[in-house]
Amino acid sequence: MKNICLCLLLVGFSGCASYSNSFQRVEFLLSQQQPEEALVEVEKRANSSSDKLLYLMDKAMLQRMSGQYEASNTTFEAAKKLGDKLTATSILEQAGAITLNDSIMSYEGEDFERVAVHMYSALNYIALNQWDEARVEALQADFLLQKLREDADKDTVFAEDAFARYLMGMIYEHGQEWSDAMISYRKALLSYQTRNKSEVPTFLKYDVLRMATRLGLIDEVSRYKQEFGISPSTSDLSMRDKGEVIVLLHHSLSPIKRDENVFVLGDDGIEHRIAFPVFESRSSPMAYAQLVIGDERINLDKVNDFDVAARESLETHKPAMMARLLARAIVKHNMAEAMRKESGELAGFMMNMAAMATETADTRSWLTLPKDIYLARVALPEGKYPASLQLFGANEMPLAILPLPEVEVVRGGKYVFEKIWVKSPLPAVVTKPQ
């Protein structure tokens, strides 16, 4: 009787659908530009204590998509607090993970996700025009990156975040902290270059040149000019009579984890089935995006790729995860064997079934993050500018036009706009620009 009890208990735990499966409705609502509805959906989703961090991050993200920047920051603060607490290891959860499945462990957040919390929180403060508070987030992100680098001996390779650095630079520059801005831009540049030379955003080249010129770093200026193959004049770089328009496009959604069954040969000479999470990217028809402002058309540059970051992060966990999953499979197998010997074939069979049923991959990840972020930054003389964001698919096919408010540029002003675009399952209606 006791044995059956245990089996039922084990099955009971597996009753909850995998995390990623329950996301469909949210995704649909986002593609319909209904973040408020998606927020309601996430809020009513029962969140177990082990998924609390994910719940908070999803909620904060949807709150900001709905324009509730202050509420979003409150939620991000709660997420940060919880994240800090979760960095300590829970022995109880570890024991659970060995006997049941990985989903019993509290979701601690990947390193890149923890940095993203600060980035989006900073963007919230910028949207509220509270640049000093955004600076607090910049410092926190800097501190986190520094800590991650110190702990780099653990199973992580994530130690730099180009876009986070760039955002920090922008915030420092706004506060006229030129040398801090220079350091951040430099780090961003280096990070983009180490990834892929061709991926250095165009505006960043001008930003480092502008900062270096302002700080009188003559050697660096000439080195960058040579390296980038551009030579803007000092007056081109000067922001004296200009304001800046910065547009961010949060494109599509981050990849989603799916269950994959793998058979692995254990030390005991038996093949064990283990459930392993694999990432599946979201498809998106968008190939590139353009900011149309006044008479200018500016291509947006990709500044952040969460799709790649998520895959890399999973890859670093792979060896440890594989070892844990195999150990668990062996424990479960041994339990079933012992039960068969003690209480007969039926009990053994049931135990085996329970073991199978509970063996699901941990498919949790921060799903409301975009697939990637695109950015355009342009300096403009004073005046009024009608603006919009145009998205194109393959073969320059227009996909969508996202309207932006008319910008009234004042000298020294910074105007930051954010747009979210998730592929709609219905064909987009395209209207000709006015």
Next chain:
Amino acid sequence: MLNKMMQIVMVGLLMVGLSACKSTTVSRVDTDTVQDLSGNWNDTDSRLVSSRMVADLMTQSWLGKYQVANGKNPVVIVGEVRNLSHEHINTRTFISDLEMALINSGEVEFVASSQERQDIRDERADQMDNATLATQNLAGKELGADYMLKGQINSIFDAAKDTQVKYYQVDLTLISLADNRKVWIGQKKIKKVLESGMFR
């Protein structure tokens, strides 16, 4: 073998179940009690700053000098206190403490800050339309400030393994509106060491 293992699993599950039920208890404590929870900036830090600043501001020579030279109390306005630290800090708490202590001392007078003033002016304009002539307060009779109190909070954080050091420095400056002279600078430094556990 099996029973042993099962017992462990059972106890584990029981603990998971139990940890869900917790009821809220509230106990009132004196506001001077030091209660460090997360190690972040909290009420104690704010209080330490205000008590230090008040004591310093009241005993330094600028106050006596002004009173002797002008035969009246100085009028101060609170300007911006910038938070340049690693944490979101509400600077209003220690600034209000400071204002209260100085006003109550009877030696310094404060005028409303630029945000507060707008409300007052709106109300005064409203009085012109609606209040009786005898009780109306006329515009153009505001008291101009002699000094502006400005400041900033800076911080340096450092961490290695499970130890973290947090250092905060609060600087307040009193600047003469007549000639940009800095007549007083107050400083409070706070340092904390945090040790976080390996397990939870």
